[in-house]
Amino acid sequence: MSGIELLNWARGPGLQIAGAVFVIGVIVRLAAILLLGRKTDLSRPREGAMWPGLRTVLTRSIPDAGTFRRSPLVFIAGYVFHLGFLLTLLFYAPHILLLKSVTGLEWPGLPVSLIDVLAVLSITALVALFINRLIDPVRRHLSRCGDWLALLVTVLPLVTGYLALNRMLLPYTDMLAWHILSVELLLVVFPFSKLMHTFSFVLARWYNGAIAGRKGVQV
Amino acid sequence: MNGLQDITVTVEEGAVGEPSAQVLAIASEIAGQLEAWLATGETASIDLRSLPMAPGDYQALKALLGEGEVSARLEALGPSDIYETAVPGVWWLKHRNANDEVMAELIEITDCPGILRTQAEDLSSAPGQLRERMQKATVEP
Amino acid sequence: MADNETLGEQLRRQGISRRSFLKFCAATTSLMALPPTMVSAVAAALEKARRPSVIWLSFQECTGCTESLTRSHSPTLESLIFGAISLDYHHTLQACAGHFAEHLRTEVIDKHPGEYLVLVDGSIPTRDDGVYSTIAGMTNVQILEETAAQAAAVIAVGTCAAFGGLPHADPNPTGAVPVSDIITDKPIINVSGCPPIPTVITGVLAHYLTFGGIPELDELGRPLMFYGDSIHDRCYRRPFYDKGLFAKTFDDAGARDGWCLYELGCKGPTTHNACATVKWNEGTSFPIESGHPCLGCSEPDFWDAGSFYNPLSAPIGDSSDWAAPAIAAGAAAGAALGLYGRRHKADAEARREPLTARDLEDKS
Numbered sequence: 001m002s003g004i005e006l007l008n009w010a011r012g013p014g015l016q017i018a019g020a021v022f023v024i025g026v027i028v029r030l031a032a033i034l035l036l037g038r039k040t041d042l043s044r045p046r047e048g049a050m051w052p053g054l055r056t057v058l059t060r061s062i063p064d065a066g067t068f069r070r071s072p073l074v075f076i077a078g079y080v081f082h083l084g085f086l087l088t089l090l091f092y093a094p095h096i097l098l099l100k101s102v103t104g105l106e107w108p109g110l111p112v113s114l115i116d117v118l119a120v121l122s123i124t125a126l127v128a129l130f131i132n133r134l135i136d137p138v139r140r141h142l143s144r145c146g147d148w149l150a151l152l153v154t155v156l157p158l159v160t161g162y163l164a165l166n167r168m169l170l171p172y173t174d175m176l177a178w179h180i181l182s183v184e185l186l187l188v189v190f191p192f193s194k195l196m197h198t199f200s201f202v203l204a205r206w207y208n209g210a211i212a213g214r215k216g217v218q219v
Numbered sequence: 220m221n222g223l224q225d226i227t228v229t230v231e232e233g234a235v236g237e238p239s240a241q242v243l244a245i246a247s248e249i250a251g252q253l254e255a256w257l258a259t260g261e262t263a264s265i266d267l268r269s270l271p272m273a274p275g276d277y278q279a280l281k282a283l284l285g286e287g288e289v290s291a292r293l294e295a296l297g298p299s300d301i302y303e304t305a306v307p308g309v310w311w312l313k314h315r316n317a318n319d320e321v322m323a324e325l326i327e328i329t330d331c332p333g334i335l336r337t338q339a340e341d342l343s344s345a346p347g348q349l350r351e352r353m354q355k356a357t358v359e360p
Numbered sequence: 361m362a363d364n365e366t367l368g369e370q371l372r373r374q375g376i377s378r379r380s381f382l383k384f385c386a387a388t389t390s391l392m393a394l395p396p397t398m399v400s401a402v403a404a405a406l407e408k409a410r411r412p413s414v415i416w417l418s419f420q421e422c423t424g425c426t427e428s429l430t431r432s433h434s435p436t437l438e439s440l441i442f443g444a445i446s447l448d449y450h451h452t453l454q455a456c457a458g459h460f461a462e463h464l465r466t467e468v469i470d471k472h473p474g475e476y477l478v479l480v481d482g483s484i485p486t487r488d489d490g491v492y493s494t495i496a497g498m499t500n501v502q503i504l505e506e507t508a509a510q511a512a513a514v515i516a517v518g519t520c521a522a523f524g525g526l527p528h529a530d531p532n533p534t535g536a537v538p539v540s541d542i543i544t545d546k547p548i549i550n551v552s553g554c555p556p557i558p559t560v561i562t563g564v565l566a567h568y569l570t571f572g573g574i575p576e577l578d579e580l581g582r583p584l585m586f587y588g589d590s591i592h593d594r595c596y597r598r599p600f601y602d603k604g605l606f607a608k609t610f611d612d613a614g615a616r617d618g619w620c621l622y623e624l625g626c627k628g629p630t631t632h633n634a635c636a637t638v639k640w641n642e643g644t645s646f647p648i649e650s651g652h653p654c655l656g657c658s659e660p661d662f663w664d665a666g667s668f669y670n671p672l673s674a675p676i677g678d679s680s681d682w683a684a685p686a687i688a689a690g691a692a693a694g695a696a697l698g699l700y701g702r703r704h705k706a707d708a709e710a711r712r713e714p715l716t717a718r719d720l721e722d723k724s
Contacts, residue, residue: 002580004630004659011666012676019679020686027690028697035698036705093604094673097623101674102683111604172590173630176672241596264396266389268643271636273596273618295380314383320642322387325396334386338378 003174010180018184025191026199033203046216056209057202073132077125084122085158088115112165119162126155146193153189156182238279241272246283252328253308262329284309284326291335297322301332367569368407381406388570391563393585393634405570412569413468413476415507416450419500420493420527420536421482425518426452428555429562445477445565451495462496465507473510477568480504480539483520483527487535504542513547513574514539517561519657522550522581529663540581547574550581554657557638560586580660582632591628591654594636597621610651621648625669627656 093109160179285305293299485492490499527536607615635646666676
């Protein structure tokens with residue numbers, strides 16, 4: 001199969017299969033969480049539930065000083081990766097065109113030179129997190145297959161995208177095909193791995209915050 | 220069908236603007252080749268068709284190089300226009316076919332384009348040719 | 361018919377001067393996309409070149425490739441090349457017809473085995489024993505196999521012959537295949553494009569004539585000298601791409617200022633051809649220079665790569681075709697799983713046996 005045939009498959013049937021698995025998977029996982037339901041709490045909430053819940057969704061994004069001091073690398077690399085990944089995903093012009101063709105929405109992009117830097121930063125951050133997980137005995141013992149897999153499927157689209165953008169290693173057509181295929185792998189793995197936190201972190205944090213709010217605990 | 224010139228469309232040639240980055244790149248390559256020629260005696264040429272040029276780049280390059288003292292017209296398989304640009308040693312060659320369509324367009328960095336010289340292969344038959352012409356001129360009263 | 365006279369001898373016999381020959385060589389060198397320093401090498405090789413016989417086979421095609429070649433912008437050059445090759449069979453251009461024409465084809469095969477070139481335009485139908493295209497009672501497969509068996513090399517002219525092209529497009533009713541699916545034991549040069557650039561067709565012929573062999577090919581069998589770079593890499597609009605300046609419609613200010621056509625569906629980044637440098641119509645322009653995105657016509661399956669006007673990064677096909685059913689399926693499966701989870705929880709609660717401190721004491 002030549003590069004262009006691989007690319008056509010990736011842009012066509014490949015994307016449809018991966019997209020369908022992703023959409024079905026995410027909805028099933030979210031529905032399973034939401035429909036499980038919680039026992040009605042008959043006590044009068046001290047501080048309300050909704051607002052403390054929402055506030056917690058935001059406040060948990062800010063590292064508290066103690067935790068930050070204990071493992072600054074995880075926080076810094078974590079932030080760099082998440083911001084870099086989101087910005088390259090959402091503000092690289094060709095990605096906007098892809099999202100426009102699916103959602104109909106459009107917004108201005110960032111210059112290619114900046115995207116390039118962001119991609120390098122994100123990859124570096126992921127590699128740092130990988131090494132940290134590998135050499136820190138506690139983290140290594142806690143790591144399961146799913147953790148390594150999540151790292152791998154997240155770094156692949158960044159690396160292949162960066163190589164395609166800079167016309168490195170393989171002809172552009174081939175690298176673009178592998179980039180799209182790696183994204184498809186990410187889409188397929190996503191709902192069935194810890195990558196689901198992209199959506200579930202909101203639910204988890206809100207629930208924690210809501211419980212605390214009801215009890216009047218300051219968080 | 221003689222080609223594109225039969226279609227009554229003329230290409231508008233606007234005022235030649237500032238040379239683009241591409242034109243400046245070609246010009247600095249020529250400058251480099253001139254220096255190399257001075258240093259090593261090695262002449263060079265550039266195939267204008269192999270370069271990606273934006274509309275207007277061609278005119279800008281022509282204007283940048285200007286026109287020098289020598290121009291020649293060659294009639295071989297159609298006309299060729301050859302002239303030295305305002306930069307000594309930089310020649311512009313435009314080869315056309317019998318239908319006046321451009322076959323090749325080159326810039327040569329040399330003291331005289333090879334095609335202008337008398338060709339050794341043709342020279343060998345030159346004395347015979349002249350004698351033949353003399354004979355014809357005298358036999359026919 | 362090919363004979364033993366070299367091209368140099370032939371040109372001298374015709375009274376062509378050395379200057380004319382050198383000019384021809386300069387044009388041929390430029391045509392083959394070789395650096396001008398190669399002119400003397402080309403001259404030396406052409407001097408000794410002998411005229412090969414050429415058989416041109418037209419199968420499932422639109423004659424666009426032949427049209428392109430016969431409108432090659434250097435008629436004199438082309439006529440010289442055709443003086444330098446012997447085009448013995450081309451049933452679209454041929455004055456004679458019927459069995460007489462077919463006789464010429466078999467005569468070349470018999471007289472010059474292993475020496476003649478076969479040029480093919482059009483794809484070859486294979487479904488239902490290849491009945492969808494026949495010439496003189498023979499299917500295209502039969503003619504191709506018979507003609508190529510003794511050929512020195514096969515040149516597939518145009519995307520149909522090289523990759524299947526339009527006849528091969530989904531759902532491919534005739535089972536159309538490219539030359540390379542039928543002929544596997546001969547060197548094949550793919551000169552793709554819909555149509556190929558005329559000077560590229562003559563350039564490949566000139567290369568064969570000059571150097572006798574097969575030029576260096578890419579993974580799709582195309583000569584690297586013409587198909588080595590992508591349109592995007594050689595495009596004069598590339599700086600706008602790098603700056604992120606894109607035309608959004610065909611008539612906006614960006615389009616008028618010559619901005620990049622990526623968002624209008626340009627396939628330049630994944631298309632390999634010489635359009636951006638060799639250009640079309642006497643080097644006048646090429647599609648992108650005329651304001652239209654590249655369709656990717658020199659690549660396999662370009663008809664099946666989605667709309668010509670969809671950006672390269674957008675999916676092929678309508679995402680609503682699968683997205684809506686996927687959402688519905690996800691909702692249904694999610695609801696079922698959610699209800700199952702609730703039941704499971706209720707069951708667990710019903711079966712729960714409260715444990716008190718006394719129970720623990722009893723058990724210890």
